[in-house]
Amino acid sequence: MWAGVLGILLSASAVARPVSYTGGWTLIQTANRASTAGLLHYSVSHKVSVGVRHEWQRDDDVTLTVIQPTFLAKRWYGHNYQANVYLTGGLGTATDRSVASVGSDTASFVGVMTDWETRTLFVSYEARFLEQGKLGNHSMHAARFGWAPYAGNTGELHTWLMLEVDHRKHFDNKTTVTPLLRFFKGPALFEAGYNVTDSAPMFNFTYRF
Amino acid sequence: MKNIILIVTVTLASLPVLADDNQKVMDHHDPHETGHSEMNHGEMNHGPEHSPESHEHSTEDAKEDVMPMSAASITTTDDITAALANGGAPVVVDVLGVVCDFCAVAMNKIFGKREEVSALYVDLDKKTLSLVVNKGASLSDEDIENLAKQAGYRIAAIRRNAEALGG
Numbered sequence: 001m002w003a004g005v006l007g008i009l010l011s012a013s014a015v016a017r018p019v020s021y022t023g024g025w026t027l028i029q030t031a032n033r034a035s036t037a038g039l040l041h042y043s044v045s046h047k048v049s050v051g052v053r054h055e056w057q058r059d060d061d062v063t064l065t066v067i068q069p070t071f072l073a074k075r076w077y078g079h080n081y082q083a084n085v086y087l088t089g090g091l092g093t094a095t096d097r098s099v100a101s102v103g104s105d106t107a108s109f110v111g112v113m114t115d116w117e118t119r120t121l122f123v124s125y126e127a128r129f130l131e132q133g134k135l136g137n138h139s140m141h142a143a144r145f146g147w148a149p150y151a152g153n154t155g156e157l158h159t160w161l162m163l164e165v166d167h168r169k170h171f172d173n174k175t176t177v178t179p180l181l182r183f184f185k186g187p188a189l190f191e192a193g194y195n196v197t198d199s200a201p202m203f204n205f206t207y208r209f
Numbered sequence: 210m211k212n213i214i215l216i217v218t219v220t221l222a223s224l225p226v227l228a229d230d231n232q233k234v235m236d237h238h239d240p241h242e243t244g245h246s247e248m249n250h251g252e253m254n255h256g257p258e259h260s261p262e263s264h265e266h267s268t269e270d271a272k273e274d275v276m277p278m279s280a281a282s283i284t285t286t287d288d289i290t291a292a293l294a295n296g297g298a299p300v301v302v303d304v305l306g307v308v309c310d311f312c313a314v315a316m317n318k319i320f321g322k323r324e325e326v327s328a329l330y331v332d333l334d335k336k337t338l339s340l341v342v343n344k345g346a347s348l349s350d351e352d353i354e355n356l357a358k359q360a361g362y363r364i365a366a367i368r369r370n371a372e373a374l375g376g
Contacts, residue, residue: 017311019361020311020315020361021315021316021318021319021359021360021361022319022359022360022361023318023359024318025317033364045359046358046359046360046361068361072361075306075308075361077305077306077362078305078306079305079365081306081308081309082306082308082312115309117309118308119308119309119333140266151333152310152333153332153333153334154310154313154330154331154332154333155313157312158309158310173349184275184309184310184311185310185336186310186313186314187310187314189311207313208311208315209365
């Protein structure tokens with residue numbers, strides 16, 4: 001069962017911290033070389049969140065609006081680490097906003113995200129397969145490696161140096177590299193980076209409440 | 210499109226199954242699962258209100274419970290010092306998996322809603338949750354475990370009163 005579902009989903013996408021504590025809300029904004037997106041989700045339990053995602057794929061000028069459930073399939077708890085496997089999906093509408101618009105179509109995606117982190121080391125992998133009917137299909141894979149030069153305590157500013165490698169089959173530069181800085185304090189997380197392959201900035205923001 | 214819808218449907222339909230599987234692992238205290246089974250009950254001070262019957266452990270579980278634990282004392286903040294001065298009872302909880310401020314936010318939100326709790330602080334350095342329980346109120350080990358679970362974490366040990374103060 002486990003292996004089957006994970007196998008199916010190993011072509012999918014997700015977002016950092018996609019499930020919060022029971023009753024918690026999270027706002028996640030991302031902007032990278034491919035898209036600008038926002039996700040607002042509510043965690044019905046510490047394992048399941050349901051949210052609304054709006055995404056603008058800038059190259060194609062296509063917008064995507066979906067309902068996005070996310071499931072914490074597995075969490076490993078250690079004295080010095082935490083590791084997670086999340087499964088996610090989305091169902092909604094994609095709309096072509098370009099001058100030569102071909103209209104709208106039903107859109108859906110499946111995704112998986114895994115991460116392992118200590119207070120000074122971070123590794124993650126995520127993937128997404130998006131199907132938008134006549135507006136085309138996209139797949140994305142991304143891996144991250146992070147290192148914190150110091151272990152910040154509660155409420156202090158946490159700083160991370162990270163490197164993201166992503167692969168998007170429908171782009172001219174299929175595989176690119178983005179060095180970035182992550183700043184983390186209390187309920188807010190901010191990331192700023194620059195895709196050195198595609199010459200594009202990256203800005204991500206997450207707020208938990 | 211039909212394939213994707215099918216995959217999403219299968220995924221969503223599978224979620225409760227996966228959740229149940231996970232729960233079963235926790236309930237059975239799988240030695241590979243880092244959870245309640247790692248609680249060092251042999252060394253824990255459960256406080257006066259702890260009932261030995263409240264946790265069902267087999268002999269095998271007891272063997273699994275034996276692991277080295279740090280014995281960090283309560284982290285004092287202004288709120289915690291004031292709450293202790295008002296007669297509150299100190300509790301220190303060793304928490305597994307707390308590695309970032311989001312973890313601290315989650316614990317603060319979940320435990321902070323409880324009327325029994327007059328002050329709390331999540332210490333990432335010590336990996337502990339320091340609580341002060343209101344005078345006359347009680348917060349059982351099971352309550353603490355359940356609240357930690359709602360926050361998305363697991364506990365390894367609970368110390369109360371003198372042991373929580375480092376005595």
